[in-house]
Amino acid sequence: MSTTAPPLHDLEPIEVAHCEHCARSYWYPRRLCGPCNRTTVPRRAVLDGIVYSLTEVHRANVAQREAVPYLVALVRCDIGVSILTGCADVSIDDRVRVGLAPIPLFGIIPYSLKHPNNLEHRNETRPSEFPRDVAPPRDDKEGIE
Amino acid sequence: MNGPLAQITGVAESGVSFESGRSAIELAAQAALDAVADAGRTLDDIDGLAVSKGADLAPADQPSLELADYLGMTIRYSDTTLAGGASPLVQICHAIDAIALGRCRRVLVVYSSVQASRKERSLGGHRRADTHHIAPFERPSGLPFPIGVNALAAARHMWEYGTTLEQLAAVAISDRTWATRNPGALVRTPLSPDEAAASPVISSPLRKIDCCLISDGAGAVLVEAAESTTARSVGIAGFSDCHRQYSVLSAPSLTTTNAARTGPEAMGMAGVTINDIGLVQLYDAFTILPIVLLEDLGFCEKGRGGPFVQDGHTLPGGRLPMNTQGGGLAHAHPGFYGIFLAIEAVRQLRGEAGERQVPDPRVGLCHAAGGGAFGGSQVSIVMGGPG
Numbered sequence: 001m002s003t004t005a006p007p008l009h010d011l012e013p014i015e016v017a018h019c020e021h022c023a024r025s026y027w028y029p030r031r032l033c034g035p036c037n038r039t040t041v042p043r044r045a046v047l048d049g050i051v052y053s054l055t056e057v058h059r060a061n062v063a064q065r066e067a068v069p070y071l072v073a074l075v076r077c078d079i080g081v082s083i084l085t086g087c088a089d090v091s092i093d094d095r096v097r098v099g100l101a102p103i104p105l106f107g108i109i110p111y112s113l114k115h116p117n118n119l120e121h122r123n124e125t126r127p128s129e130f131p132r133d134v135a136p137p138r139d140d141k142e143g144i145e
Numbered sequence: 146m147n148g149p150l151a152q153i154t155g156v157a158e159s160g161v162s163f164e165s166g167r168s169a170i171e172l173a174a175q176a177a178l179d180a181v182a183d184a185g186r187t188l189d190d191i192d193g194l195a196v197s198k199g200a201d202l203a204p205a206d207q208p209s210l211e212l213a214d215y216l217g218m219t220i221r222y223s224d225t226t227l228a229g230g231a232s233p234l235v236q237i238c239h240a241i242d243a244i245a246l247g248r249c250r251r252v253l254v255v256y257s258s259v260q261a262s263r264k265e266r267s268l269g270g271h272r273r274a275d276t277h278h279i280a281p282f283e284r285p286s287g288l289p290f291p292i293g294v295n296a297l298a299a300a301r302h303m304w305e306y307g308t309t310l311e312q313l314a315a316v317a318i319s320d321r322t323w324a325t326r327n328p329g330a331l332v333r334t335p336l337s338p339d340e341a342a343a344s345p346v347i348s349s350p351l352r353k354i355d356c357c358l359i360s361d362g363a364g365a366v367l368v369e370a371a372e373s374t375t376a377r378s379v380g381i382a383g384f385s386d387c388h389r390q391y392s393v394l395s396a397p398s399l400t401t402t403n404a405a406r407t408g409p410e411a412m413g414m415a416g417v418t419i420n421d422i423g424l425v426q427l428y429d430a431f432t433i434l435p436i437v438l439l440e441d442l443g444f445c446e447k448g449r450g451g452p453f454v455q456d457g458h459t460l461p462g463g464r465l466p467m468n469t470q471g472g473g474l475a476h477a478h479p480g481f482y483g484i485f486l487a488i489e490a491v492r493q494l495r496g497e498a499g500e501r502q503v504p505d506p507r508v509g510l511c512h513a514a515g516g517g518a519f520g521g522s523q524v525s526i527v528m529g530g531p532g
Contacts, residue, residue, distance in 0.1 A: 027282065027394065028281070028282035028394075052297075052301060052399070053297040053298070053300045053301040053304070053399060054297070054300055055288070055293055055296035055297050055300055055348045055349050055350075055351075056346070056348070056349040057287060057288070057289060057293065057348050057349075058345070058346045058347055058348065058349070059289065059347045059348065060287055060289055061287070061289060063287070064287040067287065070287060072286045072287060072288045072293060072297075073286075074297050074393065074399075081394075082393075082394045082395070082396075083394070084282075084283060084285075084286040084288050084393070084394065085286055086286055086287070092300065092301065092304045093304070106285060106286075106287060107285060108285075109285035109286060110285065110286065
């Protein structure tokens, strides 16, 4: 049994931790921004991103054994976080929207749906590496207090 | 090649099987004693133990102390470093440092597990303990661990570089070909391309044949000072390790690893180049891993690891013999396979590998990737000939 995708407008916001100093975001949420030693603030949003990779699981843990085969996507969101999500009918490098959705046998989990503007995106340049290591904080020294 | 920084004087493995019927601590002790005997030493000569926290000696909270207790040893150096499958090789690096500082003279690095007998793992994977802070965020999607992370890496590699299922299978075919020459390997039948193609998908694109074995087994390596040469010792001339992500969610890339850093560093320390390497032992928990490592270590261009293996270079008679004992895909895989990479490199460099002996390999490169987040921990070790 495969999972059935929820409608796009049913995706609920995901909470991430955001550092207003260096503009990094974190999934999973945390209070401390490690690289710049500042307190983060929670942000709730439905996120946009790109499917970095995808696998169809045929042999699963006990909890999801009845759900096989099902898809899992590793999504790199525009705000700089990677999230493992459920999905259906997407492929690598697809533009997706990620939010929480109730999925039978999985519970309420992050789920990716094809972005309404997916087709436009496919004509753009392919994304390169994950930007987290590339984007420097605004001022490293200032962060050490 | 530069002079050695340390010597490996003894190696041994014990209980490599699908059901050893013995305890992990007993296998660990047996491998330790056999390695000491292999070196021509006695237990009294040993003053350091390194047993990774992942070795499932029961209850494994202080495994090096547990083994010292079992063997009646007093040790001056104790290391329980946990870096996934890379742990034993990282511990060899630590032992070299400790011996060079004079903190101890001879360190036994030991790994042991009876996870096959205990039926702890399956191809569907296991989950990280609920207590781990990242588990609630990795788990809900149902990605099986650790195969799912490797499946995501393989899928991305295929997408970016055109790597094929046949090229992934070529890694398994290479390992299985070598294993037919190793009486100690658990799977000694060759693998045909047709069999590989018919193998069931576990987590796409990875099939059953792309996954390592799940076995029992223990291994031990005795590390001594550079000047402590014996007739059968093998020198370590370079080493390097690098640690990055704990979770796949933090991995900067799933197609490039820090092997690109540790490999050149270890070879630089040893004073050798890629062309001097006559043998590689590359961690192969899943077939995608050696493909990425061959690229990152510099044996071929980025993206060409699949064609490199498919062209037969890693097979017997090829220019870069790889995983000559059969690797984790055919020899054994009791969890942290890293110890077996070093054991086989030593046997080959001694010229004691029997039917699978590589003619005059001169210099061997062992590389392990560990940690489950597609190579969060990377470690390279360059070994030279005897003495």
